[in-house]
Amino acid sequence: MxxxxxxxxxxxxxxxxxxxxxxxxxxxxxxxxxxxxxxxxxxxxxxxxxxxxxxxxxxxxxxxxxTRNLSLRYKIRWVDWDEHQVPLRFYILDSTDRVRSNGSTPIHDCQVEYTIPRIHDCDLPHVKKANIPMTKGGYLIYGTAHMHIGVVNTSLYGQDGRVLCTSKPKYGTGKEAENENGYLVGMSVCYPKPGSIKITDGEILTLESIYENKFRTGAMGHFYIYLADQIPNKDFTV
Structure with a gap:
């Protein structure tokens, strides 16, 4: 967009x-x-x-x-597959998700976005949480959040309460591209040491998105994670 x-x-x-x-x-x-x-x-x-x-x-x-014309430029790099590379599974978690179950099958009800009402006479931030079961777990390789202006931070927790990853905002302070004053220009990324964090099959993760207490429309609380079934014995390459 x-x-x-x-x-x-x-x-x-x-x-x-x-x-x-x-x-x-x-x-x-x-x-x-x-x-x-x-x-x-x-x-x-x-x-x-x-x-x-x-x-x-x-x-x-x-x-x-x-009017002006804009274009998107990107690069794709291909590498030869070898024993030091492993496949990853990519998940998008959403703090609006209200998971129901149909027997043993979870049914996800993500709203994608939400409105934050302004609560007067309250200095507390707006918090939205979702408890999301992971049918298939794995080793956490990468994690980051997709949020909008006004975000305080977003954290992903394991079922035992341990912090798997906290993604924090970076706001611009200048006029140049990628540093526009007052705009959210990035979210921090987690790269855990390979093999150090494992999410088990069936584990219920908690996603917590925190925004400032201000009226906002189209707020989002998405979290992207990469999971690997196994870790290479030698050099690690994604």
């Missing part, structure tokens, strides 16, 4: 996809389906569904911009 905030009337609200700040079509709530496949409720104030293709945030009256 790319959001153009140049000349936006409310840059912060624009990045949170506040519905009232975008040029939504008149029939938006009559035709737009949410993640559950049902029409969005009229009280949906912001998030992914208000940041659709070809929509734009309201601009300041004094702003005269121009």
């Amino acid at each position: 790319v959001i153009d905030t140049r000349g936006a009337h409310d840059r912060k609200g624009c990045t949170e996809c506040r519905c009232k700040l975008l040029n939504l079509p008149n029939n938006f709530y009559n035709v737009t389906l949410g993640i559950n496949g049902q029409l969005l409720p009229r009280n949906y104030k912001g998030g992914l569904f208000c940041c659709q293709d070809n929509l734009q945030c309201k601009l300041r009256n004094d702003f005269h911009g121009r």
Whole structure:
């Protein structure tokens, strides 16, 4: 997702996809389906569904911009497989997940995003937790969070309460790319020593996402982890 905030009337609200700040079509709530496949409720104030293709945030009256073309550039590197490399399994955990069960099969109910209400006369941060069973465990190789502006930190805990990984925000302080003042420009990454942290089959992990106590729309609490079934005996390579 790319959001153009140049000349936006409310840059912060624009990045949170506040519905009232975008040029939504008149029939938006009559035709737009949410993640559950049902029409969005009229009280949906912001998030992914208000940041659709070809929509734009309201601009300041004094702003005269121009269109520009953007492209994404990336590199893919291939390496020869050998005995020092092992396959990984990739999981995306979500603090909105409310897991139910159908016998022995867990049913995940991720909402992907959520709204943080402003609680007046309260200095405590907003906390959202999810208890997520891991049908298939493994050795934790990598972990990091995907969060939005206002995040304090996000932590993943094992069933015994041990901290598996805490991902902390980095906020920009300048004007250059990747250091934009006031914007969330990155989350810290965990690289545990290979073999030092093992998640067992069936273990229930707890994901805790903490935001500042401020009204926000489109908040997310995602955590990415890589697990390996075994660790190479010699040099470790992902």
